[in-house]
Amino acid sequence: MRIVTGALRAQFEMTRRDMMDVYWILLIPFFSLIFTAIMLHSGRVDLVGYALVAPLLIAIGQMGFYVASELLARDRWMQTLELVVASPAPFFLVLATRISLISSVGLVGFAESWLIARFGFGIAVPVHHPGVLLVTLLATTGASTGSALVLAALFGLARDVRTLQNTVTYPMYVLGGVLVPATYLPEWLQPLSRLVFLSWSADLLRDSLQAPTPSDVALRVGAIVGLGLVSGAAGAVLLHRMLDHLRQEGTLGIT
Numbered sequence: 001m002r003i004v005t006g007a008l009r010a011q012f013e014m015t016r017r018d019m020m021d022v023y024w025i026l027l028i029p030f031f032s033l034i035f036t037a038i039m040l041h042s043g044r045v046d047l048v049g050y051a052l053v054a055p056l057l058i059a060i061g062q063m064g065f066y067v068a069s070e071l072l073a074r075d076r077w078m079q080t081l082e083l084v085v086a087s088p089a090p091f092f093l094v095l096a097t098r099i100s101l102i103s104s105v106g107l108v109g110f111a112e113s114w115l116i117a118r119f120g121f122g123i124a125v126p127v128h129h130p131g132v133l134l135v136t137l138l139a140t141t142g143a144s145t146g147s148a149l150v151l152a153a154l155f156g157l158a159r160d161v162r163t164l165q166n167t168v169t170y171p172m173y174v175l176g177g178v179l180v181p182a183t184y185l186p187e188w189l190q191p192l193s194r195l196v197f198l199s200w201s202a203d204l205l206r207d208s209l210q211a212p213t214p215s216d217v218a219l220r221v222g223a224i225v226g227l228g229l230v231s232g233a234a235g236a237v238l239l240h241r242m243l244d245h246l247r248q249e250g251t252l253g254i255t
Helices: 002-017 019-041 045-077 081-086 091-105 108-120 130-155 161-175 197-208 217-249
Strands: none
Touching: 002 019, 002 091, 019 045, 019 091, 019 108, 045 081, 045 091, 045 108, 045 130, 045 161, 045 197, 081 091, 091 130, 091 217, 130 197, 130 217, 161 197, 197 217
């Protein structure tokens, strides 16, 4: 427990001192304005909830896929990776804790999107099923952490992190149906979208804002959690191999 607390405290202090860590949170209101304006201009007030869900998932995704996935690359650049690896604390646990904190910051996107709709456009989007909303947000944050672990291991070896980030992340938003449901994708892409946790999250979040009772909630939340666990396990394996590679190359100084 002390390891988790220490990692959380250390990452909080680093994030507090680096505004670039919250850069995407500052951009979310603009996404909300654009998406909500599109729905209203199309005469679809009933779809404003879609405009609320999309910025939220983008916020969680960007905090995980962009900010959190850069932690290893940043540690290598600042030459602190060796110190973290050499410490007695399990490296995977420390990194996963740091990433989970950053990913959870993306939850602020929900409040931002809701406030934009309420005070920017005068539309109060009701949350008919707050329990479903809360559970889905927690599961989504966990799945984002798992995905970020995979990306962190890959980016830790990359020279051009930004290009890889742009290549990997934006297709996930399309496949995840964060704004337009994945059911509108070409039929051959729809099975692939089910492998992206964002598609399950987007559908559940939209259902939580609608009056009808969502169906198969446990199954759908389980899919999000399951995909998160699979990606987390893959991230653990990749991190181990990444560290072995750095040791063999002689670029991991202390260990």
